[in-house]
Structures are given as C-alpha cells and as structure tokens.
Amino acid sequence: MPSQTFLNLPEEKRQRILNAAVEEFAKYSFNDVSIAGIIELAEIPRGSFYQYFSDLKDLYKYLFHTIAERKMVYLHRAMQNNPMDDFFETIKKLYVAGLQFAMDEPLLTKIASKFMKEKEDFRKEIVGSLEGSASDFYLKLLIASKEKGEIDPNVDLEMASFIFTTMNLSLIDYFLAKTQSNDLLKDKENLLNIVESMFYILTNGVKKK
Amino acid sequence: MPSQTFLNLPEEKRQRILNAAVEEFAKYSFNDVSIAGIIELAEIPRGSFYQYFSDLKDLYKYLFHTIAERKMVYLHRAMQNNPMDDFFETIKKLYVAGLQFAMDEPLLTKIASKFMKEKEDFRKEIVGSLEGSASDFYLKLLIASKEKGEIDPNVDLEMASFIFTTMNLSLIDYFLAKTQSNDLLKDKENLLNIVESMFYILTNGVKKK
Amino acid sequence: MPSQTFLNLPEEKRQRILNAAVEEFAKYSFNDVSIAGIIELAEIPRGSFYQYFSDLKDLYKYLFHTIAERKMVYLHRAMQNNPMDDFFETIKKLYVAGLQFAMDEPLLTKIASKFMKEKEDFRKEIVGSLEGSASDFYLKLLIASKEKGEIDPNVDLEMASFIFTTMNLSLIDYFLAKTQSNDLLKDKENLLNIVESMFYILTNGVKKK
Amino acid sequence: MPSQTFLNLPEEKRQRILNAAVEEFAKYSFNDVSIAGIIELAEIPRGSFYQYFSDLKDLYKYLFHTIAERKMVYLHRAMQNNPMDDFFETIKKLYVAGLQFAMDEPLLTKIASKFMKEKEDFRKEIVGSLEGSASDFYLKLLIASKEKGEIDPNVDLEMASFIFTTMNLSLIDYFLAKTQSNDLLKDKENLLNIVESMFYILTNGVKKK
DNA sequence: CATGAATGAGCTTTCATTCAT
DNA sequence: TATGAATGAAAGCTCATTCAT
Numbered sequence: 001m002p003s004q005t006f007l008n009l010p011e012e013k014r015q016r017i018l019n020a021a022v023e024e025f026a027k028y029s030f031n032d033v034s035i036a037g038i039i040e041l042a043e044i045p046r047g048s049f050y051q052y053f054s055d056l057k058d059l060y061k062y063l064f065h066t067i068a069e070r071k072m073v074y075l076h077r078a079m080q081n082n083p084m085d086d087f088f089e090t091i092k093k094l095y096v097a098g099l100q101f102a103m104d105e106p107l108l109t110k111i112a113s114k115f116m117k118e119k120e121d122f123r124k125e126i127v128g129s130l131e132g133s134a135s136d137f138y139l140k141l142l143i144a145s146k147e148k149g150e151i152d153p154n155v156d157l158e159m160a161s162f163i164f165t166t167m168n169l170s171l172i173d174y175f176l177a178k179t180q181s182n183d184l185l186k187d188k189e190n191l192l193n194i195v196e197s198m199f200y201i202l203t204n205g206v207k208k209k
Numbered sequence: 210m211p212s213q214t215f216l217n218l219p220e221e222k223r224q225r226i227l228n229a230a231v232e233e234f235a236k237y238s239f240n241d242v243s244i245a246g247i248i249e250l251a252e253i254p255r256g257s258f259y260q261y262f263s264d265l266k267d268l269y270k271y272l273f274h275t276i277a278e279r280k281m282v283y284l285h286r287a288m289q290n291n292p293m294d295d296f297f298e299t300i301k302k303l304y305v306a307g308l309q310f311a312m313d314e315p316l317l318t319k320i321a322s323k324f325m326k327e328k329e330d331f332r333k334e335i336v337g338s339l340e341g342s343a344s345d346f347y348l349k350l351l352i353a354s355k356e357k358g359e360i361d362p363n364v365d366l367e368m369a370s371f372i373f374t375t376m377n378l379s380l381i382d383y384f385l386a387k388t389q390s391n392d393l394l395k396d397k398e399n400l401l402n403i404v405e406s407m408f409y410i411l412t413n414g415v416k417k418k
Numbered sequence: 419m420p421s422q423t424f425l426n427l428p429e430e431k432r433q434r435i436l437n438a439a440v441e442e443f444a445k446y447s448f449n450d451v452s453i454a455g456i457i458e459l460a461e462i463p464r465g466s467f468y469q470y471f472s473d474l475k476d477l478y479k480y481l482f483h484t485i486a487e488r489k490m491v492y493l494h495r496a497m498q499n500n501p502m503d504d505f506f507e508t509i510k511k512l513y514v515a516g517l518q519f520a521m522d523e524p525l526l527t528k529i530a531s532k533f534m535k536e537k538e539d540f541r542k543e544i545v546g547s548l549e550g551s552a553s554d555f556y557l558k559l560l561i562a563s564k565e566k567g568e569i570d571p572n573v574d575l576e577m578a579s580f581i582f583t584t585m586n587l588s589l590i591d592y593f594l595a596k597t598q599s600n601d602l603l604k605d606k607e608n609l610l611n612i613v614e615s616m617f618y619i620l621t622n623g624v625k626k627k
Numbered sequence: 628m629p630s631q632t633f634l635n636l637p638e639e640k641r642q643r644i645l646n647a648a649v650e651e652f653a654k655y656s657f658n659d660v661s662i663a664g665i666i667e668l669a670e671i672p673r674g675s676f677y678q679y680f681s682d683l684k685d686l687y688k689y690l691f692h693t694i695a696e697r698k699m700v701y702l703h704r705a706m707q708n709n710p711m712d713d714f715f716e717t718i719k720k721l722y723v724a725g726l727q728f729a730m731d732e733p734l735l736t737k738i739a740s741k742f743m744k745e746k747e748d749f750r751k752e753i754v755g756s757l758e759g760s761a762s763d764f765y766l767k768l769l770i771a772s773k774e775k776g777e778i779d780p781n782v783d784l785e786m787a788s789f790i791f792t793t794m795n796l797s798l799i800d801y802f803l804a805k806t807q808s809n810d811l812l813k814d815k816e817n818l819l820n821i822v823e824s825m826f827y828i829l830t831n832g833v834k835k836k
Numbered sequence: 837c838a839t840g841a842a843t844g845a846g847c848t849t850t851c852a853t854t855c856a857t
Numbered sequence: 858t859a860t861g862a863a864t865g866a867a868a869g870c871t872c873a874t875t876c877a878t
C-alpha cells in the first residue's frame with residue numbers, strides 16, 4: 001500500500017523507482033535488499049522513500065502483487081483459449097505460459113522465485129489471505145479430470161497436485177538458471193520440447209510397460 | 210577449517226557452540242545469520258569466536274560438511290542393503306533414507322534445505338569441488354536401468370533425473386513444513402506411504418491406461 | 419572529496435570538524451589517527467562522519483589539499499615580488515616563506531611534515547598526479563641560474579637540488595621542534611638570521627678559502 | 628630489557644624472533660607493528676612473547692640498541708684508520724661508513740630511519756639518556772677544525788653541524804629509496820661519487836667564485 | 837618455563853528511521 | 858510535499874594482555 005503520493009507521481013519517476021526495486025529484489029533476498037541501495041539506483045532522496053512507502057516491506061508487497069497480477073494475465077490467457085482441453089493439455093499450457101512469462105520478464109520471475117524461498121511466515125504476511133494456492137488449483141483440476149475418467153484411479157490426487165506444483169516451480173528455476181549462461185533455451189520451440197518431455201513422464205511414468 | 214583450538218575444546222563447550230550455530234542457520238539464511246546471534250546463544254565472548262573460526266563462512270562450511278557427512282551415512286546405509294534392487298527400489302530407499310534423516314535431524318535438514326536455496330556462487334564456494342551432483346547420480350542410475358530394460362525408451366533420461374532430484378528435495382521440504390505443525394507424519398508407516406504414492410506416479414504416470 | 423553535505427554545513431560546525439581533524443593529524447601519523455578520536459573532539463555523532471566523508475582517507479585528502487593550497491599562497495607571494503632576483507635570493511625567499519607559513523600555521527605545517535614521512539605509496543595516493551616535485555623545481559632554477567653564470571660549474575646540479583629540497587624540509591622540521599619549547603624563534607628577525615646562516619654555507623661552503 | 632629467559636634461548640630461536648621483529652619494524656612504523664604479526668612470523672606462541680619481553684616497546688628498545696651498536700662498529704672503524712685526516716676527510720668517511728652499513732644491512736637501516744621519524748617523546752623514551760646527539764658530535768669536530776683554521780670563520784658552526792647531520796640522514800634515506808628499484812647504487816664506486824659531489828657543495832658552496 | 841585459550845575493549849562501517857526546513 | 862541532514866544501534870573484526878595448565 002504505497003501512499004497516494006507515490007501513485008500520483010509522474011510515470012517516469014514512478015517507473016524509475018519500481019525498476020530500481022525490481023533490480024534489487026531480483027538480485028538479493030528480501031532481507032539483503034537495503035533501502036539505501038534502492039534510493040541510490042532510483043536516484044531519489046532518502047526522505048522521499050518514506051513519503052511513498054512506510055517500509056521496505058510495503059514496497060515489496062506492492063511489487064509482489066503487481067508481479068502476481070502480470071503473471072496472472074499470462075495464465076488466464078493460456079486457459080481461455082480452449083476450455084475443452086483435457087487435463088494434460090490444460091496443465092501443459094499453464095506450464096508453457098509460466099515459462100513464457102519467465103522469458104519475457106526474467107527479473108520479475110526471479111523475484112517471484114526468490115519469494116518462494118522466503119520463510120513461510122514472511123510469505124503469508126506478503127500474500128495476505130492465502131487466496132487459494134497453486135496446489136489447490138491443480139487439485140481441483142485433477143478431481144474434475146478424474147471424474148471424466150482421465151486419471152488412473154490408483155493415483156493419490158494430493159500427491160499428484162503436489163508434484164505438478166513443484167515441477168512447475170522447478171522448471172521455472174531451471175529455466176532462469178540456464179537462461180543466464182546459455183540462450184539455446186530462448187527459443188520457444190525448445191521450451192515446448194522441454195515441457196513435452198516432462199509431461200511424458202508425469203503422464204506415463206518412467207517405467208517400461 | 211575451524212582452528213585446532215576449537216577442535217580441542219571440551220565436548221560440552223564445542224557442542225554449545227555448534228548447537229547455537231545450528232539453531233541460527235536453521236532459522237535464517239546465511240546472510241541473515243550474525244556472529245552476534247551465535248555467540249549470544251552459545252554464551253561465548255566475541256573474541257573467542259574468532260579464535261575458533263576465521264569467519265562466519267568458516268563455521269558454516271564446517272557445519273555444512275558435517276551435515277553432509279552425517280546424511281551420507283543414511284544414504285549409504287540405504288543402498289548397501291540390497292545391491293540387487295531395481296532402479297525404482299533403489300531410489301525409493303534413498304528417498305526414505307532422506308526423509309528418515311529429516312525426521313531424526315530436522316534442524317540439520319533445514320540447514321541443508323536452506324543451503325539449496327542460496328545463490329549458486331555461494332553454494333560452489335561452500336561445497337568446493339562440485340563432487341558429482343545428485344542429478345548426475347540419478348542419471349547414471351537411470352542409464353544403467355535403461356540398459357536392463359526397466360525404463361520406457363520414450364523417456365528423456367535427463368528430464369527424468371531432473372524430476373527425481375527435484376522431487377526428492379521438495380519432498381523433504383514438504384516434510385519439514387508439515388512436521389512443524391502436525392506430527393502425524395512422524396511415524397514411519399506414514400512416511401513410506403507418502404513415498405509410495407509419489408513413486409506410483411513417477412513410475413506409472415497419472416494417466417489412466 | 420567530502421560530500422556536498424559537508425560543504426553545506428554551517429561554518430561553525432565545519433570548522434569544528436576540520437579543527438578536530440587538524441589536531442589529530444598534527445599529533446599522529448595517518449595510521450594512528452582514528453575516526454573515533456576525531457568525532458569525539460568535534461563532538462559529532464558517528465554516523466555524521468560518514469555522511470561527510472567516505473573514509474578517513476577522504477577527509478585526509480581534503481585536508482591535505484587545503485593545506486597545500488594555503489601554503490602555495492605563501493610561496494607564490496614570495497616569488498612574485500621580484501622576478502629579477504638571482505637564484506640565491508629566490509630560494510632564500512622561498513625558505514623564508516615556508517618558515518613564515520610554519521610560524522602562522524604550525525599545526526598545518528606539522529601535518530605536511532608528517533605527510534612527508536609517510537610511505538611513498540601512500541603519498542602518491544594522496545597527491546594523485548605527482549605534479550612536479552619540489553626537487554624538480556629547484557633543479558630547473560639551478561639550470562637557469564647556471565646559464566646565467568651564477569653557479570660554480572663543478573657543482574652537480576642534481577645533488578644541489580637534492581640538498582636544497584632536503585634542507586628546506588629539515589629547516590621547517592627544526593623550526594617546528596624548537597617552536598614548541600622555545601619561542602625565541604618566533605620573531606621574524608631571528609628567522610631571517612637562521613636562513614641567512616644556512617645560505618651562507620650552501621652558497622660558499624664551510625671551507626676556509 | 629628482554630628477560631634473561633630470552634637471552635638464554637637457543638641461538639636459532641632467538642634469531643628467529645629477532646628476524647621477525649626486524650622484518651616487521653622495517654616495514655611499519657612502531658605503532659603499526661603488532662605483536663600478533665611478530666609471533667606469527669617467528670612462529671612462537673603468544674604467551675612466549677610476554678615471557679621474553681614485557682612489551683612491544685621492550686623488544687623495540689632492545690632491537691634499536693643492537694642496531695645502534697652494530698652501526699657504531701662501522702663508524703668507529705671509519706674513524707680509527709687515519710686520525711690525522713682533516714675535518715672534511717673525517718666526515719666524508721663517516722658518510723661512506725653510514726652508507727656502507729645501509730648497503731650491508733638495509734633492513735636495520737630502514738628501522739633506524741623510521742626511528743628518526745617517530746615522535747620526539749618516543750625517541751627519547753627509547754634512547755634513554757640522549758647520549759650526545761650526532762649533531763653535537765659534528766659540532767665538536769667543527770670547533771676543533773675551526774681552531775685548526777680549516778673552517779671559514781663566517782660560518783655558523785651550529786648551522787653547519789645541523790646541515791651535516793641532516794644531509795647524512797637524508798643521504799641514507801635517498802639510498803634506501805633508490806636501492807629498492809635500482810641497483811646501480813649498489814656498487815661502492817658510485818657511492819663514493821655521490822658523497823664526493825655532496826661534499827663538494829658543502830665545502831665550497833654552489834656559488835661561482 | 838612453555839604454551840595457547842580466554843577475554844573484552846576498541847575500531848570501522850552500514851543503515852533505517854526521524855525530523856527540520 | 859520534497860528534501861537531505863542527524864543520529865545511534867548494530868555488526869564485523871583485531872589485538873594486547875591475562876591466566877591456567
């Protein structure tokens with residue numbers, strides 16, 4: 001909740017501040033980011049910071065929710081296209097959308113990734129009401145899918161949703177790590193291949209049948 | 210490389226220091242742990258710390274390698290039993306051993322888990338020679354297993370090893386998270402069930418056949 | 419390069435800080451001066467120091483250049499008067515000007531004198547571009563003077579410039595040392611006598627002719 | 628005054644300690660030398676230091692007097708040879724002997740040179756009874772020489788002795804500075820030339836006659 | 837005597853936050 | 858509102874000196 005003052009700021013200045021914050025939060029974990037660092041990058045006076053935000057956490061919250069919103073756009077877009085896809089197709093599209101976001105906005109993704117590694121208390125404090133976790137979302141999809149007979153009845157759905165959640169995050173981390181050194185991953189073709197090979201395993205398992 | 214002085218310390222005092230360090234490193238990421246915090250917990254004077262360790266990193270390295278060693282005992286024990294197990298059985302046992310360690314030593318496990326979330330540069334600095342990552346280890350097992358015809362030839366082995374690595378870590382994190390609030394997980398029976406349901410999915414996939 | 423903040427400080431406070439620094443640097447060699455000592459003398463809080471200077475060296479540099487400038491005023495004044503003086507007259511005036519400065523600003527002179535005794539690396543770091551040493555300056559004068567036939571052709575000019583440089587500094591040190599206990603030296607008459615008797619030797623030698 | 632314990636030490640160990648001290652004191656001014664540094668170089672335990680010396684100053688004093696003694700050997704040797712030399716010859720030989728010592732024992736000379744740059748209080752404390760300064764020594768020679776009619780009666784003898792003292796020290800510093808980069812100075816021929824050209828000036832002056 | 841562990845004082849530096857203009 | 862100066866708490870590290878064995 002930045003002050004109205006901040007929201008009224010001329011676009012250019014507001015962006016300068018946000019960009020500075022993004023740069024810092026993409027580089028360091030929350031506790032290692034200093035107000036000093038941000039105001040220096042943003043080239044704003046010390047006092048101004050406190051006029052705009054009550055706190056570093058205040059700024060972080062705002063940033064985080066902005067990022068979440070932006071990512072949601074990608075995810076919604078991915079799901080709207082074809083509401084008749086089966087479970088696997090849906091999830092795959094979500095994965096790809098997530099990676100696409102990572103490709104388009106690596107810094108924001110980095111922040112989100114760092115966020116997932118923060119302490120749970122901190123995360124709860126930032127997110128506020130835990131508005132339906134990703135895991136719950138997958139679980140609902142799985143239940144629906146099971147009713148349609150797409151899912152092996154021996155599968156523990158909670159575990160499955162845990163796996164899909166985890167692998168999604170890991171894939172993004174993997175992508176961020178590789179993207180720095182190597183840019184082979186930067187073409188979308190390759191991205192799809194990776195998701196495909198992951199899904200082959202998650203849907204069929206690794207065991208020879 | 211703590212000083213000989215530290216190693217010569219009376220058991221009780223040495224443990225007090227190590228326990229203090231464990232407590233702090235289990236609670237905070239490396240950068241958020243302060244020497245001040247540790248010496249206060251351990252009730253040793255400021256100067257003594259520097260007589261024992263050159264640095265916070267010095268202490269951390271020592272701690273980390275101690276933990277790694279201790280965990281290795283669990284893993285080796287798990288593998289020695291039955292060298293004739295197939296791939297799935299082997300991995301399953303490793304997972305269980307990892308969880309067993311987490312159950313016996315939740316704080317140490319927490320430190321190890323936090324370690325995995327540190328920046329790569331830092332990790333490299335601590336580990337020194339990157340002595341064959343977990344992922345490489347799984348890959349070798351998978352290749353051997355494939356040659357024995359246990360693995361679906363359509364499976365991308367690199368991806369599979371990535372998944373097995375990731376899930377192992379995630380499972381441990383999951384366990385640590387749950388273990389704090391809820392202690393239903395604390396009996397071994399339950400542990401095995403969790404691993405089983407995960408392996409069902411990783412071996413057979415979630416799709417109905 | 420002190421911060422603008424420092425330069426904007428109210429005269430009184432700025433002087434208090436500078437005076438404190440002068441007092442300390444006149445008393446101790448650079449390495450033995452502590453920020454702690456200065457802020458206590460100046461009665462400013464710890465944090466303020468760092469708002470004004472990045473470093474002790476930063477303050478020292480500023481101080482040193484201020485002193486150099488102030489001394490230059492004396493030296494220039496001494497030389498402007500009579501550009502037609504011969505070599506001996508010129509140098510003599512420089513010596514006297516130097517001593518005059520020492521008389522007017524004994525603390526600043528003390529700092530300059532201490533500076534000359536620091537390690538060469540340090541000196542270079544402070545001065546920056548070694549803008550033509552005193553020795554070079556004397557050498558040029560000597561060469562010009564030789565051409566005018568004022569100098570004994572048997573004299574090694576480099577050695578002569580070395581001697582004039584050295585004696586200048588030593589004279590100032592001598593003056594500083596004596597000035598503390600004894601204030602007979604404090605009248606200008608005496609000062610001139612000293613310089614005269616030194617010059618008699620440097621120009622004519624000690625040997626009976 | 629090191630303890631008898633120190634003096635009884637096996638030669639090898641005593642030398643190790645003294646060499647370590649020499650190395651440190653040749654590198655840093657007294658205040659910047661740490662006991663820590665010396666015991667590390669000497670590889671002796673912390674406690675031992677205090678068994679041998681009450682203090683860093685204690686060690687320094689001992690070292691300093693050792694050096695002074697050693698240098699005296701050179702100076703006495705220089706003077707004994709030819710008691711019939713005139714003033715100029717005598718002084719010249721002393722200068723050369725000093726430089727010879729600097730050539731043979733650069734580290735010890737460095738320490739002596741650093742000593743001259745210490746605060747006067749400190750110097751007095753180390754030397755103890757100011758047992759006849761170099762300047763007094765030159766003064767006596769000059770007086771004797773004047774009686775023999777070798778000295779220009781217009782010369783202020785105090786000033787002359789000051790000059791001879793100062794130039795001697797400066798010459799040694801100059802030699803030490805040059806000796807590090809350039810070893811042209813290291814042959815004795817050159818050394819003599821330098822002293823000669825200095826003496827030409829000090830005896831005859833720079834003025835054309 | 838030799839040893840080396842214990843200790844705390846003292847220094848530098850960073851930073852979040854408050855406040856006055 | 859914008860600004861940036863003031864401030865002191867807190868951390869890391871070094872070292873001389875004392876002491877117990």
